[in-house]
Every structure is written in structure tokens, then in C-alpha cells.
Amino acid sequence: MTIDHSELLHAFRPEACLVAGALLVLGLDLATGRGRTAERRARNAALLGLLALAAALAATFAAAPSGPLAAGTMLLDPLARVTRAGVLGLALLALAATPGTLRLPHAAEYVALLLFATAGFTLMAGTTSLLLGFVALELASIALYLLAGFDKSRPESAEAALKYFLFGAVAAAFLLFGFSLLYGLTGALDLPGIARGLAAQPVSPLLLVAVVMVLVGFGFKAAAAPFHLWAPDVYQGAPAPAAALIASAAKLAGLAFFLRLLGSGLTAPAADGPPAPWTGAVAVLAVLSLVVGNLAALGQGNVRRLLAYSAVAHAGALLLGVLVSGRAGPGPVVYYAVTYGLATVGAFLVLAVLDGQGGAQAHADLAGLHRRSPLLAGALAACLLSLAGIPPLAGFLGKFLVFAEALKAGGPASLPGAIALLAIALSAVALYYYLIVLKEALVRAPAPGAPVIRVPAGAALSLIATVALLLALGLVPDLLLRRF
Amino acid sequence: MSALPWTIYVSLAGAALLLALGRASPGVARGLALATALAGAALGAAGAAGFTAQPGLQTLVDIPWVAGPGIRYHLAADGISLVLVLLTGLAATAGVLFSWNVRERAAEFFALYFLLIGGVYGVFLSADAFLLFVFYEIAIVPKYFLIANWGSTNREYGAMKLVLYSFAGSALVLAGLLWAHAAGGGQGFGLAELTRAASALPAAQQVPLFGLLFVGFGVLAGLFPFHTWAPTGHVAAPTGVSMLLAGVVMKLGAYGCLRVALPLCPAGFAAWQPLLGGLALAGILYAGFVALVQEDFKFVIGYSSVSHMGFVLLGLAAATPQALAGAVLQMFSHGVIAGLLFAVVGRMVYERVHTRRLDHLQALGLHRHLPFPALVFVIAALASMGMPGFSGFPAELSILIGTWRTAPLWALGAAAGVVIAAAFTLRVLQVSFFGPAEPAAPTEAHPPPALDPITWPERAGAALLLAATVYVGLKPDALLGWILPALHSPALQPILRGTTP
Numbered sequence: 013m014t015i016d017h018s019e020l021l022h023a024f025r026p027e028a029c030l031v032a033g034a035l036l037v038l039g040l041d042l043a044t045g046r047g048r049t050a051e052r053r054a055r056n057a058a059l060l061g062l063l064a065l066a067a068a069l070a071a072t073f074a075a076a077p078s079g080p081l082a083a084g085t086m087l088l089d090p091l092a093r094v095t096r097a098g099v100l101g102l103a104l105l106a107l108a109a110t111p112g113t114l115r116l117p118h119a120a121e122y123v124a125l126l127l128f129a130t131a132g133f134t135l136m137a138g139t140t141s142l143l144l145g146f147v148a149l150e151l152a153s154i155a156l157y158l159l160a161g162f163d164k165s166r167p168e169s170a171e172a173a174l175k176y177f178l179f180g181a182v183a184a185a186f187l188l189f190g191f192s193l194l195y196g197l198t199g200a201l202d203l204p205g206i207a208r209g210l211a212a213q214p215v216s217p218l219l220l221v222a223v224v225m226v227l228v229g230f231g232f233k234a235a236a237a238p239f240h241l242w243a244p245d246v247y248q249g250a251p252a253p254a255a256a257l258i259a260s261a262a263k264l265a266g267l268a269f270f271l272r273l274l275g276s277g278l279t280a281p282a283a284d285g286p287p288a289p290w291t292g293a294v295a296v297l298a299v300l301s302l303v304v305g306n307l308a309a310l311g312q313g314n315v316r317r318l319l320a321y322s323a324v325a326h327a328g329a330l331l332l333g334v335l336v337s338g339r340a341g342p343g344p345v346v347y348y349a350v351t352y353g354l355a356t357v358g359a360f361l362v363l364a365v366l367d368g369q370g371g372a373q374a375h376a377d378l379a380g381l382h383r384r385s386p387l388l389a390g391a392l393a394a395c396l397l398s399l400a401g402i403p404p405l406a407g408f409l410g411k412f413l414v415f416a417e418a419l420k421a422g423g424p425a426s427l428p429g430a431i432a433l434l435a436i437a438l439s440a441v442a443l444y445y446y447l448i449v450l451k452e453a454l455v456r457a458p459a460p461g462a463p464v465i466r467v468p469a470g471a472a473l474s475l476i477a478t479v480a481l482l483l484a485l486g487l488v489p490d491l492l493l494r495r496f
Numbered sequence: 497m498s499a500l501p502w503t504i505y506v507s508l509a510g511a512a513l514l515l516a517l518g519r520a521s522p523g524v525a526r527g528l529a530l531a532t533a534l535a536g537a538a539l540g541a542a543g544a545a546g547f548t549a550q551p552g553l554q555t556l557v558d559i560p561w562v563a564g565p566g567i568r569y570h571l572a573a574d575g576i577s578l579v580l581v582l583l584t585g586l587a588a589t590a591g592v593l594f595s596w597n598v599r600e601r602a603a604e605f606f607a608l609y610f611l612l613i614g615g616v617y618g619v620f621l622s623a624d625a626f627l628l629f630v631f632y633e634i635a636i637v638p639k640y641f642l643i644a645n646w647g648s649t650n651r652e653y654g655a656m657k658l659v660l661y662s663f664a665g666s667a668l669v670l671a672g673l674l675w676a677h678a679a680g681g682g683q684g685f686g687l688a689e690l691t692r693a694a695s696a697l698p699a700a701q702q703v704p705l706f707g708l709l710f711v712g713f714g715v716l717a718g719l720f721p722f723h724t725w726a727p728t729g730h731v732a733a734p735t736g737v738s739m740l741l742a743g744v745v746m747k748l749g750a751y752g753c754l755r756v757a758l759p760l761c762p763a764g765f766a767a768w769q770p771l772l773g774g775l776a777l778a779g780i781l782y783a784g785f786v787a788l789v790q791e792d793f794k795f796v797i798g799y800s801s802v803s804h805m806g807f808v809l810l811g812l813a814a815a816t817p818q819a820l821a822g823a824v825l826q827m828f829s830h831g832v833i834a835g836l837l838f839a840v841v842g843r844m845v846y847e848r849v850h851t852r853r854l855d856h857l858q859a860l861g862l863h864r865h866l867p868f869p870a871l872v873f874v875i876a877a878l879a880s881m882g883m884p885g886f887s888g889f890p891a892e893l894s895i896l897i898g899t900w901r902t903a904p905l906w907a908l909g910a911a912a913g914v915v916i917a918a919a920f921t922l923r924v925l926q927v928s929f930f931g932p933a934e935p936a937a938p939t940e941a942h943p944p945p946a947l948d949p950i951t952w953p954e955r956a957g958a959a960l961l962l963a964a965t966v967y968v969g970l971k972p973d974a975l976l977g978w979i980l981p982a983l984h985s986p987a988l989q990p991i992l993r994g995t996t997p
Contacts, residue, residue: 437671493563
């Protein structure tokens with residue numbers, strides 16, 4: 013098979029922008045950084061990084077949809093385009109908030125790592141090859157491990173990085189093992205080839221082993237219960253903007269790769285035949301994540317750990333969306349992941365701003381936020397209420413669409429329908445723990461002597477954009493949904 | 497007619513405007529709030545003026561919204577919605593007048609207040625179940641912050657309990673709506689489509705579906721035994737919000753039962769009917785007895801609200817045309833009267849004497865110090881007891897007669913409830929305002945109170961609500977003329993017993 017290089021260059025323009033931007037950020041800092049203040053260097057790096065992200069975003073929108081590219085390793089279908097735009101947008105929001113909030117040395121390296129991670133995400137969004145997918149996943153993961161440990165002044169950050177790395181490496185091993193079994197079974201690395209290979213043989217125990225390995229690997233990466241144990245420590249220890257990226261864009265990109273793998277690689281043999289081999293295992297992960305995430309979040313006194321457990325709960329809902337994506341298409345579940353990512357980025361950015369003002373870990377550190385900064389309090393309220401699924405914020409419609417598809421798949425007595433009912437019941441639990449946080453931020457009086465918070469311009473813009481997007485997607489969901 | 501959707505937009509725009517401009521001073525915020533409330537009420541009245549009663553919903557706006565699941569932005573009204581929209585306008589205006597003394601973060605208070613009101617208007621005007629649910633949820637969350645921030649007595653607990661109960665109820669509703677949607681093959685969320693789809697389900701499925709929808713909405717209507725959020729929530733809430741909670745928010749639940757639960761599952765309703773009647777009756781009697789022994793003035797009113805809402809639910813459960821008409825009339829009547837009672841207790845009395853304990857109030861002999869609130873309370877108490885000449889009389893009478901046709905025993909039980917209501921109302925009236933007969937000797941514990949005079953917003957608010965209850969009491973046909981034709985709607989025919997009067 014020949015590869016058309018001009019076509020390839022066209023398709024990979026966003027990645028090219030990101031990698032070139034990362035190198036440029038590093039080079040410029042090396043060349044001109046000496047003698048400048050750390051703040052100036054950080055601002056220059058962030059500006060350059062934002063430009064690279066914006067260019068990549070523009071290239072994403074400019075890329076025309078096309079068939080399989082590069083010998084079947086890439087596919088720029090709607091799922092890929094929306095996911096690429098989503099991860100780039102989320103990275104843009106996370107990066108825009110760093111100047112003035114993240115006071116770290118070596119800001120250029122931080123920005124470059126963020127761009128590399130994003131390049132990994134955009135590759136994951138479009139890949140149809142196990143090999144490229146794994147490389148993209150590792151590119152993103154290694155950059156994220158480093159970002160998690162970037163704050164060298166806090167031992168928690170190092171702990172977060174180590175935990176994230178160890179769990180991530182194990183997950184990668186599982187994934188690679190599963191991929192190698194799939195390759196061994198079918199002799200193909202591209203997903204359509206795998207589907208063809210599997211269709212030609214009966215379901216073997218080896219295939220089930222491969223499926224379980226893959227699910228374990230993705231379960232670790234997505235922090236689905238029972239593979240979620242790293243998430244609270246990482247969310248707590250990592251610098252808040254890095255945690256924002258780990259919790260949002262990484263999830264979205266992983267979801268896209270996962271959806272493609274299950275949807276076009278490990279498909280059900282026939283449309284109305286027995287379900288695909290992964291159905292039961294995904295359902296188990298979804299139920300466990302929903303229950304464990306929501307119940308464990310109740311006991312948290314630390315905002316970041318609470319967000320981590322809420323992330324586990326949302327992973328459960330996402331898995332439910334994956335479960336019904338065969339029937340409903342990727343639209344609802346990707347909408348869910350995008351809006352979840354937006355709300356999570358917003359919440360972590362609020363925490364990032366607070367970190368610059370003496371830290372925000374326990375719920376009580378948020379006390380009186382409405383007095384100290386109405387903008388932060390309002391943004392936090394919008395993001396948490398979106399996570400809780402309160403209309404007209406976008407998080408509600410994400411849940412609604414996923415649950416509607418799950419119930420449509422066979423009524424409340426079917427497996428997805430029953431999980432949807434469970435998720436609906438647990439949403440009342442979820443509202444409780446989000447309201448506990450909001451009670452501190454919006455009701456309680458500030459601690460005596462707590463100063464007024466000055467929000468850096470970048471973070472303020474980023475937060476306003478996040479809330480505006482949450483509202484816009486909630487009120488006009490077809491902005492995103494009609495792209496599928 | 498075409499003015500009705502603007503009640504929603506004006507309220508939401510008012511909320512945004514309050515956040516943007518109201519921070520200048522509490523005075524500006526109050527002015528904006530009153531203007532918003534009056535605009536909403538005027539738009540509702542303008543809508544009523546151009547309204548011709550017909551069976552079935554009359555579409556106001558209908559545009560596609562979310563293409564995938566077939567969700568439409570569909571607003572429509574019939575006589576029932578119209579009555580409740582008018583009630584919302586009244587209650588919102590009176591609530592602002594009785595919140596005139598909110599000084600701390602007044603702009604945010606009124607912004608949340610009108611977010612809630614906008615949601616309430618939206619629920620009453622929605623003809624798409626998804627849209628109705630969205631507005632329903634919009635009305636839930638502001639309550640938490642209104643109560644937790646500006647409330648009194650155990651406010652954080654009361655607020656959380658209220659919101660979690662409401663939200664858990666709405667989760668049941670969501671499950672039910674999605675189920676009905678799935679049953680229809682995902683062909684949209686319009687109430688008409690859902691009714692077609694769900695009422696075609698076999699009875700074995702309609703029974704659980706009806707349970708989800710009715711109990712889910714019923715939580716907010718104070719359905720026994722899920723009513724316990726109401727007294728604690730009402731007591732914890734600031735006065736204006738208590739008035740709204742009892743006045744319109746509880747009606748959201750009852751309206752949802754009538755508009756969604758009953759038409760969707762006629763067969764399910766038939767199975768549930770005996771239990772629902774029993775629960776409604778239990779609510780009337782139980783809450784009445786509990787109100788009889790409360791030591792806190794506001795708790796008496798809180799439980800009386802549950803008891804009076806029990807009549808609404810009983811009317812729905814009886815499902816004769818007369819009982820349903822009475823239920824809607826009772827929604828209006830209770831909205832006005834409960835607002836009045838909460839205004840007297842929370843604003844006129846508590847904010848002046850800073851106690852709600854009945855034994856303390858008894859020692860004060862308040863009628864001497866606060867003659868105007870005493871007068872208002874006497875009239876409101878009479879109205880609440882269902883005296884002829886006030887709106888409660890035609891409403892409860894109509895429910896009792898209508899219920900008699902379905903189940904005479906329920907009617908008898910409810911009639912006993914009327915007597916209990918009279919008992920707790922008279923008790924609290926006597927104890928709170930008309931303490932010792934002789935002028936109380938000023939003791940150390942209770943020095944003669946130096947009370948602020950009653951302000952003009954209080955007089956205006958009280959006059960507004962009193963006028964409404966008297967007007968409807970004397971001329972119930974003004975509302976019944978809209979309500980009764982709406983009961984001829986095809987959606988309600990499968991559940992109706994007997995013919996429309």
C-alpha cells in the first residue's frame with residue numbers, strides 16, 4: 013500500500029502545529045530567556061503555546077473529512093474532528109489560565125509538555141491503528157506524568173507523579189498485552205482488519221483474555237472503578253492546571269480511542285446477533301464506577317479528592333454511553349465527555365487561582381469565596397452544577413442524552429436501561445456533595461482576614477469562556493450534536 | 497395570549513439585570529425586583545385578557561430545539577396553566593413586597609428569586625416534557641441558596657433537606673419521562689406524543705411508570721409521607737421565599753401530577769387511585785394533627801400547608817371533573833392564603849418580636865401592639881379555614897363534593913380534616929395574637945416591645961393577597977370559567993370519572 017505524503021501532511025497539520033509550537037517554545041526560551049524575569053519568560057512561553065493551540069484548532073476545522081489515511085492508520089470522521097477540536101479547546105482553556113496562577117520555574121518546559129500531551133490527544137482522536145494509538149497514548153501519558161510532578165516545591169506533587177506513573181505504566185502493559193493478543197489472533201493492526209479477522213473465527217477464550225486486558229488498561233487510564241485508586245492522590249497532588257488536563261482532555265481523547273477500538277475493532281458479529289464480547293465487562297465497570305464514585309465522594313473533605321471521585325462516577329456514566337454507542341452513535345457520549353471536560357477544567361482552574369492565594373484543599377478553604385471573588389464563586393457554581401446535571405447547563409443534557417439512549421435500547425428492564433436508572437438515582441446523591449462544596453463557597457462567611465482575590469486576566473477570560481461554553485452547549489446542544 | 501411566554505423571559509432577564517445593576521444598593525435591587533415582578537404579573541394578566549377558554553393546550557411557541565431526541569421548545573397554555581401563571585404573578589409580587597427588608601446581598605437574593613420565578617412560569621407554560629423538566633429543575637436549585645443564605649432557624653439543614661427531596665423527586669420524574677420516551681420509540685418529548693406512547697403501554701408497565709411520575713412530582717406537592725421537607729424548609733426560609741415555596745413551588749408538583757402523570761398512564765392511575773386517595777387523606781389528617789401541637793408559630797403554618805395541599809392531591813386522586821376543578825382552584829387559593837399566613841408570621845411578627853415560640857407570643861398580647869397584622873391574620877385564618885366568602889371555600893367544597901362521587905369515605909375523612917384545620921387555625925390565632933385578656937404587666941422577661949411600625953410594602957402586599965382571596969371567594973367563576981373547559985381536554989378524558997359540570 014502506498015502512502016500519499018501530501019495527504020498525510022494535510023491530515024496531520026494540527027499535530028504539526030503542536031509539535032512545532034512545543035519546539036519553538038523551548039528554543040525561544042533557550043535563546044532569549046537568559047536575563048529575563050521568570051514571569052516574563054512564563055508569559056512568553058504561554059503566549060506562544062496558545063498560538064500553537066489556536067493554529068492547531070484552526071487546522072482541525074480546516075481539515076476536510078476523508079476516508080482512511082496513511083494505509084488505514086488514521087480516519088478523520090466526525091468523531092475524530094469533534095474530539096480533536098474538543099481536546100484542543102480544553103488544552104487552550106487550561107493553558108490560558110496558567111500565566112499568573114502557576115508560579116513555577118521552567119514554565120517553557122511546562123508549556124512544551126502540555127503541547128506534546130495535546131499532540132498525543134489529537135492523534136488518539138483519529139487513529140484506527142493499534143500501534144499508532146498506543147504510541148499516541150504513551151506520548152500523552154508520559155507528558156502528563158511529568159506535568160503531574162512539575163511542582164517540585166511540594167512533595168505531594170512528586171507523590172502524584174510517581175503514583176500516576178506506576179499505575180499508568182501497569183495500565184500500558186495490560187493494554188499492550190491485550191493489543192498483542194489481538195494482533196496474534198487476527199494478524200492485523202488496523203481496526204477494520206481486526207474486525208474482519210475476528211468475524212472469520214468463533215469467539216475464543218483468547219479473545220476474551222485480550223478484551224479483558226484492554227478493558228483493564230483503559231479502566232486504569234480512565235479511572236473507572238475498581239482501577240481508580242490513583243485518581244484521588246493525583247488530582248490532589250498535581251498542580252491544578254495539570255490536573256485539569258488529566259481530568260478533562262485526557263479522558264476525552266481516551267474515550268475517542270476506546271470508542272473506535274470497541275466500535276470498529278471489536279464489533280458485535282452481527283447487528284441483531286449476540287452482543288459484542290466486551291458488553292458485560294463494560295457494564296460491570298460502569299456500575300462499579302457509578303456506585304463507588306458517588307458514594308466515596310460523600311466522605312471527602314478535600315475538594316480535589318471530591319472531584320476525583322466525581323470523575324470516577326462520571327467515568328461510569330461515560331462507560332454507559334460507550335455501551336449504547338453502537339446503537340446511538342458516538343454523539344451523546346462524546347457530548348457528555350466534552351461538557352464534563354469543560355466543567356472539570358473550570359473547577360480546577362478556580363482551584364488553580366486559589367492555589368496562588370494560599371491554597372485550596374479542604375472544603376473550608378473555599379469559605380466565603382463569594383466575598384473574596386464573585387467571579388470565582390460564580391464560575392465554580394456553574395461548573396459544579398453542570399457536573400451535578402442541573403439544566404440549563406450542558407452537563408444536564410449530556411446525562412439526559414446518554415440515559416435516553418440507554419433506555420431506548422430496550423426499556424428499563426434491559427441492562428443499559430437498568431444502569432441508567434441506577435445512575436439517575438445516584439444523581440441525587442451527587443447533588444448533595446456538590447452542594448456541600450458550594451455551601452462553603454456561596455453561603456459561608458470568609459475566614460477573618462481572608463484577603464480579596466485578584467484573578468489574573470488569563471484565568472478570568474478562561475473561566476468566563478468555560479461558563480459561556482457550558483451555557484451555550486446546554487441551550488443549543490445542536491452546536492455540537494449536529495456535527496455527528 | 498402571546499404575552500404569556502414573556503413572563504418567563506422578563507423574569508429571567510430581571511434576574512440577569514439584578515446581578516448586573518442591582519449591586520449598586522439594596523434600594524436599586526428592590527426597585528428592579530418590584531418592576532420585574534409587576535411586569536411578570538402584568539404580562540400574565542395581559543395573557544389572560546386575550547385568552548379564550550378551549551379544551552386542550554393552545555400553542556404559544558413551537559420551534560425545534562434538539563433534533564436528535566426530537567425535543568421542541570414548545571410553550572402552550574390552557575385554563576389551568578393560566579390560573580397558575582396568574583397566581584405566580586401575584587405571589588411573586590407579594591413576595592418582593594415582603595422581602596423589602598432584605599439588605600444583605602439584596603441583588604443576589606432577588607436574582608435567585610427571579611431565577612426561581614422564571615422556572616415556575618416556564619413549568620406552567622411548557623407543553624414539551626423535556627422543557628417542563630428543565631424549568632422544573634431551574635426552579636429547584638435557587639431554593640437552596642435562597643434558604644441557606646438568607647434563612648433563619650437551622651437554615652443549612654432545612655435548605656439541604658428541601659433541595660435533596662425535590663431533586664430526588666425530580667430524578668424519579670426524569671426516569672419516568674425517559675421511560676415513556678423510550679416506549680414511544682424516541683419520537684420526541686411533546687406531552688401529546690408521550691401520552692400517546694405511554695397510554696398504549698400494557699397496564700403492568702403503566703403501574704410502575706405512573707408511580708415514578710406521580711410520586712416524583714408528588715414529593716414537591718407535599719405528598720405524605722414525603723412531605724417532611726416542607727415544614728422544615730418553610731420554617732428555615734426567609735419570608736419571601738416561604739411565601740413562594742408554599743405559594744407556587746408546591747403547586748409545581750401538583751401541576752406536574754395533573755399535567756404529566758395522570759394523562760400519561762390512565763391504567764396506572766386506576767391501579768394507584770386507592771393508595772393515592774389514602775395518602776392524600778393521611779396527609780390532610782396527619783399534618784393537621786401535627787399542626788395542632790406545634791410550639792413554633794411558623795411550623796404551624798408549615799404543617800397547615802401540607803394539610804391544605806393534601807386537599808389538592810385528594811382532588812387529583814378522586815379524578816371527577818368537579819374534584820379536579822376544585823384541586824386547581826385550591827392550588828390558587830392555597831397559594832394566596834399560605835402566602836398571606838407566612839407573610840404575617842415571618843415578616844410582620846417575627847422580624848419585629850424575634851420569637852416565634854407560641855408561649856412567648858402569648859405573653860406579649862400582640863393584637864394590642866400589632867393591630868394591622870392581627871387583622872390580616874384573622875382574615876387569613878378565616879380564609880384558611882374555608883369560610884364562605886374566601887377562595888378556600890369554593891375550592892374545598894368542590895373537592896369534597898367531587899370526591900364524594902368517587903369515594904364517600906374519603907370525603908368524610910377530608911371533612912374531618914376541615915374541622916381539624918379549623919381547630920389548629922383557631923388555636924394558633926388565639927395563642928399568637930390574642931394572649932392574656934388583661935393588659936400584660938410588663939415583666940423583666942418580656943418588656944413592652946417597642947416595635948417598628950408596619951411599612952407600606954407590607955400593607956400593599958397584604959392588601960393584594962387579601963383582595964385576591966376575597967375576589968375569588970366571591971366570584972369563583974372567574975377562575976372556574978377557565979379551568980372547567982380545560983378539563984374537557986382529550987388528554988384528561990381517560991382518567992375522568994363522570995361528566996364535566
